[in-house]
Amino acid sequence: MTTTEQHYIQLLKETLIDKDNAVRYQLTPLAPGQGSFLKRMVINLLINTLSKKNLIITGINKNGLKQREIGLGWPINGYTMIGLKRLNNIQFCIEEVIKNKVEGDFIETGVWRGGACIFAKALFEIYNENRKVWVADSFKGLPKPNTTLYPEDEGDDLYSLEQLRISKEQVMNNFKRFDLLDDNVKFLEGWFKDTLPTAPIEKLAIVRLDGDMYESTMDGLxxxxxxxxxxxxIIIDDYGVIPACKKAVHDFRDEHGITEEIKNIDGSGYFWQKNF
Structure with a gap:
């Protein structure tokens, strides 16, 4: 990678995580409610009501840049929530599979505004790699928990958040803004349980799961x-912060005898490399 390309990648990372806002304005949108059920309902209702009018509540956050580095907070203008360290991890994984000639494409399940997929596509372009980027999402938010089949998702109310309902058209437009939308960007629109079993994917080199739920994580696995x-x-975005995602990982690994070491990225995201 040339010096110019390195500068481009660094600038792209900073743009995707909304570093400019974190440094200059230090504004952080009110995050989805935590704590008691009543508190969550009130905060989430407020967020959803205002978002329909294109309004948000923000506060001053003097630790905004540090939070964006590790993927905390909801960036106002960012294209991804995952932060700098998890983008660095994507770059590491892509450069490793290229170096070691590992065959296959990149997929992310749960893409929000598309930032992680945009970043992967940019790296493939720089390295002149003819690999596909699979963009898998419902593009209408998260599913309601199916607690009959997946009791681990009991109490999950992320499906109610308007902020997570990013349309396919908006994600496509985000690719276009970086001149990165072409025939190697493939969209899988719908619930994972419906799209992933029949997805026309032959081989994958990197799987990035960001479904926020036991069911969604298990569907990906x-x-x-x-x-x-x-x-x-394989990268699990919420392994360190959502117990249901972590449980899905260990249930799957135990069932299939997977013993590769799980490595920490930033306290939230974790990953492992499939044995050669």
Whole structure:
């Protein structure tokens, strides 16, 4: 990678995580409610009501840049929530699979505004890699928990958040803003349980799961892991912060005898490399 390309990648990272806002304005949108059920309902109702009018409540956050580095907070103008360290992890994984000639594409399940996929596509362009980027999302938010089949998702109310309902058209336009939308960007629109089993994907080099739920994480593991090439990487975005996601990972690993070391990225995201 040339010096110019390195500068481009660094600038792209900073743009995707909304570093400019974090440094200059230090504004942080009110995050979804935590704590008691009543508190969550009140805060989430307020967020949803205002978002329909294109309004948000913000506060001054003097630790905004540090939070964006580790993917905390909801960036106002950012294209991704995941932060600098998790973008660095994507770059590491992509450069490793290229170096080691690991075959396959990149997929992210749960893309929000598309920033992580945009970043992966940019890296493939720089390295002249003819690999596909699969963009999998309902593009209408998270599903309601199916607690009959997945009791681990009991109490999850992320499905109610308007902020997570980013349309396919908006994500496509975000790719276009960076001149990165072409035939190698493939969209899988719908619930993971419906799209992933029949997705026309042959091989994967990197699987990035960001479904925020037990069900969504397990759907990704069940339908994608067998397509992951030896030497490829699997990334679980919420392993460190959502117990249901962590449980899905260990239930799957235990069932299939997977013993590769799980490595920490930033306290939230974790990953492992499939054995050669």
């Amino acid at each position: 069940n339908h994608l892991y067998h397509k992951l090439s030896s030497g490829g990487f």
